[in-house]
Amino acid sequence: MAGGYLVPIALIAIVLACAAIAGIVRRLVRVSLLLTLPIAISVILVSALTRPGETVLLVLGPFDITLEGVDFAGQTLVRLFAISTAIGLFTLSTDPRAFVFDLERRGLSPRFAFAVAATIEAVPALASRAGVIAAAQRSRGLDTEGSPLTRIRGVLPLVGPVLLSSLAEVEERSLALEVRAFGRPGRRQLLWWPPDRPRERVARWLLVAALAGLVAARVLGAWPAIP
Amino acid sequence: MAGMNGGADGAAAAAIEVAADSARAAAGANGPAAAAIEVAGLVHVYPDGTRALDGVDLRVVAGESVAIVGQNGSGKTTLARHLNGLLRPTEGVVRIQGRDVAGARVARLAAVVGLAFQDPDQQIFAGRVRAEVTFGPRNLGMRGPDLDDAVADALAAVDLASAVDAIPYDLGYPRRKLLAIASVLAMRTPIVILDEPTTGQDLRGATSVREIVRRLTAEGRTVLAISHDLRFVAETFGRVVVMREGQIVLDGGPAEVFDAAAWPALASTYLEPPLAARVGAYLGLGSTPTEGALVEALGAASRP
Amino acid sequence: MLELRGATYRYAGYAHPVLHEMDLALRDGEIVGLVGATEAGKSTICLVASGLAPLSIGGELRGEVLIDGQPTTRLSVHELAQWVVIGFQDPATQRSGVAATVFEEVALGPMNLGLPVAETLARTRRALATLRIEHLADRHPARLSGGQGQLVAMAGLLAMGPRHVVLDEPTAQLDPEGSKLVAAALRDLAATGAALLIAEQRTDVLDRLCDRVAVVDGGRIVLDGPAAATLEDPRLGGWGVEPPARVRLAGALAARGLPSLADLGWPA
Numbered sequence: 001m002a003g004g005y006l007v008p009i010a011l012i013a014i015v016l017a018c019a020a021i022a023g024i025v026r027r028l029v030r031v032s033l034l035l036t037l038p039i040a041i042s043v044i045l046v047s048a049l050t051r052p053g054e055t056v057l058l059v060l061g062p063f064d065i066t067l068e069g070v071d072f073a074g075q076t077l078v079r080l081f082a083i084s085t086a087i088g089l090f091t092l093s094t095d096p097r098a099f100v101f102d103l104e105r106r107g108l109s110p111r112f113a114f115a116v117a118a119t120i121e122a123v124p125a126l127a128s129r130a131g132v133i134a135a136a137q138r139s140r141g142l143d144t145e146g147s148p149l150t151r152i153r154g155v156l157p158l159v160g161p162v163l164l165s166s167l168a169e170v171e172e173r174s175l176a177l178e179v180r181a182f183g184r185p186g187r188r189q190l191l192w193w194p195p196d197r198p199r200e201r202v203a204r205w206l207l208v209a210a211l212a213g214l215v216a217a218r219v220l221g222a223w224p225a226i227p
Numbered sequence: 228m229a230g231m232n233g234g235a236d237g238a239a240a241a242a243i244e245v246a247a248d249s250a251r252a253a254a255g256a257n258g259p260a261a262a263a264i265e266v267a268g269l270v271h272v273y274p275d276g277t278r279a280l281d282g283v284d285l286r287v288v289a290g291e292s293v294a295i296v297g298q299n300g301s302g303k304t305t306l307a308r309h310l311n312g313l314l315r316p317t318e319g320v321v322r323i324q325g326r327d328v329a330g331a332r333v334a335r336l337a338a339v340v341g342l343a344f345q346d347p348d349q350q351i352f353a354g355r356v357r358a359e360v361t362f363g364p365r366n367l368g369m370r371g372p373d374l375d376d377a378v379a380d381a382l383a384a385v386d387l388a389s390a391v392d393a394i395p396y397d398l399g400y401p402r403r404k405l406l407a408i409a410s411v412l413a414m415r416t417p418i419v420i421l422d423e424p425t426t427g428q429d430l431r432g433a434t435s436v437r438e439i440v441r442r443l444t445a446e447g448r449t450v451l452a453i454s455h456d457l458r459f460v461a462e463t464f465g466r467v468v469v470m471r472e473g474q475i476v477l478d479g480g481p482a483e484v485f486d487a488a489a490w491p492a493l494a495s496t497y498l499e500p501p502l503a504a505r506v507g508a509y510l511g512l513g514s515t516p517t518e519g520a521l522v523e524a525l526g527a528a529s530r531p
Numbered sequence: 532m533l534e535l536r537g538a539t540y541r542y543a544g545y546a547h548p549v550l551h552e553m554d555l556a557l558r559d560g561e562i563v564g565l566v567g568a569t570e571a572g573k574s575t576i577c578l579v580a581s582g583l584a585p586l587s588i589g590g591e592l593r594g595e596v597l598i599d600g601q602p603t604t605r606l607s608v609h610e611l612a613q614w615v616v617i618g619f620q621d622p623a624t625q626r627s628g629v630a631a632t633v634f635e636e637v638a639l640g641p642m643n644l645g646l647p648v649a650e651t652l653a654r655t656r657r658a659l660a661t662l663r664i665e666h667l668a669d670r671h672p673a674r675l676s677g678g679q680g681q682l683v684a685m686a687g688l689l690a691m692g693p694r695h696v697v698l699d700e701p702t703a704q705l706d707p708e709g710s711k712l713v714a715a716a717l718r719d720l721a722a723t724g725a726a727l728l729i730a731e732q733r734t735d736v737l738d739r740l741c742d743r744v745a746v747v748d749g750g751r752i753v754l755d756g757p758a759a760a761t762l763e764d765p766r767l768g769g770w771g772v773e774p775p776a777r778v779r780l781a782g783a784l785a786a787r788g789l790p791s792l793a794d795l796g797w798p799a
Contacts, residue, residue, distance in 0.1 A: 146334075180640035501776070
């Protein structure tokens, strides 16, 4: 039973160590908790309350909370955290633009690279635009502070302007981009991309090798299956 | 103001005289004259730390027409947003028609203060012009013939009556801007605030906006406009409030604010007085904030 | 030389053309102003002159748009962009949204052309220097004033190295300080030898900058001549165009039989 915990906890420890080196431990923990807690709560409830087992710890109404159920919930929880912290480490420690430039210099189409970068930048712009539109509609008597029903009804006159003004902008935006040769096929000579040091290259190859090894071991049955 | 013009006293255009009177009344009144808007010691600090308003005192009497001018970043938009409750003071107090607006819901204040935003596309959402103009008054509870009248009046005021069934996005930007103003006019609020009504406007539209301000003032409504179009301001408003870095640096009638004595203060905000004012000062004719006043002054000066 | 010959243009999905049999020439190094009421066709002329109509936005073009005698319809948009570029009113829509500094933003155009790094850097530096915004090079493009944003947009266009620059109401959304910045930048732009076609409502901006001014009304050019004469033409008001302040004042004085500004000693 303990074996099911060992690997995920070891992974979390490694990720947190990396995060400490990058100086983002607190942010990482916060982001992982935010991402994982909602799912975790429902998983724990379902597993702990309903999973069949032999050793009953507690009886809550119609539900038998068994040791096996709690154990399963625990293992699932650590695995969820292992995944979310790993993903969080990547997104928090990587500058999205550096990432995109690196992809482009390795062959990604510039237009695709642009789409990724523009999407990342677009979210805050959209949020602030939505804020101004909400202010304009409230100034015309749209009630957004009130009963939940009022609030829901209040959303409709916001959707229109947010969509329409974004769309109206799209044509001029794309024309402005085209004028700057955005549509030109072929590669670009980038001014900058993140430097690739030999030890990073070695680390990457090691990781790929380790992944290949683990998959092989699993397929060949050398790695014990986790219940 | 009128006294400073000396010999050109009688030559000042009648409209300017009336406007200067009302500005004087507002500036001097302490007592019973009803204050539509009262702002005292207003400070506003945005969440990112920007101190957009740094102690603003303003008193606007019912029926006045006031222009708030200044460069972008001077605090004029922030001030306007406090007047209908969109923003809350960090310090200081805002009173509309004598009542403190702290805690009042924006939707409720909308019945008293109508605010037309600068960008019409951040407001327009309806499929037809009529529906767009009906939205505001309907939110305020207007129904039936009252509502129809309000809508018809508003559309007539912006000269869009013929486009009542048009699709807003088929109208060009200047007419969409007029549509946004109409949808606030239809709410028939005693106080109307227009944010940059002439920016992006063509000749016809700018004339419409001037007419709207004059009509609202004639109806006894209080009109505020944020603008950096100083010629429009000089010709249309009875009082000009100049802002810089969150504070009011000048406050008076156009003749006073564009008089040569005020130019250093004006220059500190990187604003230039209208050509008429500069020519009038150059020729020693006193304060001639508008082309009409300059021509009058020249006419008077050239009479034997 | 950029030329419209007998250009008639209809937007996609519209029933009627917006431009009718239009002739307009922009010679190398010339500065031409375009005035007219809204919906008279100024923006359409800008789009047609820059080739974006019909190349990018579709629609139907009859007549010809020629650069040095070659029709532009045979070129692709990015090829055409090295001859003629267009700037718009709103600095925000002209920001690519993917540059973290003004330098990167201006360098985007040359980079997209696939130019070698040295050339991209040279063009970017030159564009920033021409418009005197080197001090903005490290700033984030989204955190600039409207006027500064327009200058950055113009620098981005300049870095493409075009011979003709079309500007559709560059000061329409700017405050007085921004307008002054842009008006000065237009002079700097003209000094590079590029031909400029500037559509504007604010005739004061065009006054003393343009060699020629053309008036558009109902999709046709109704007047095309030397800037001073055109801006002083008494018919401007009828075409929905507000004359520059000095012309208005001169007209008001003349109407009252008063001496002109010049006679009064007001320096021109």
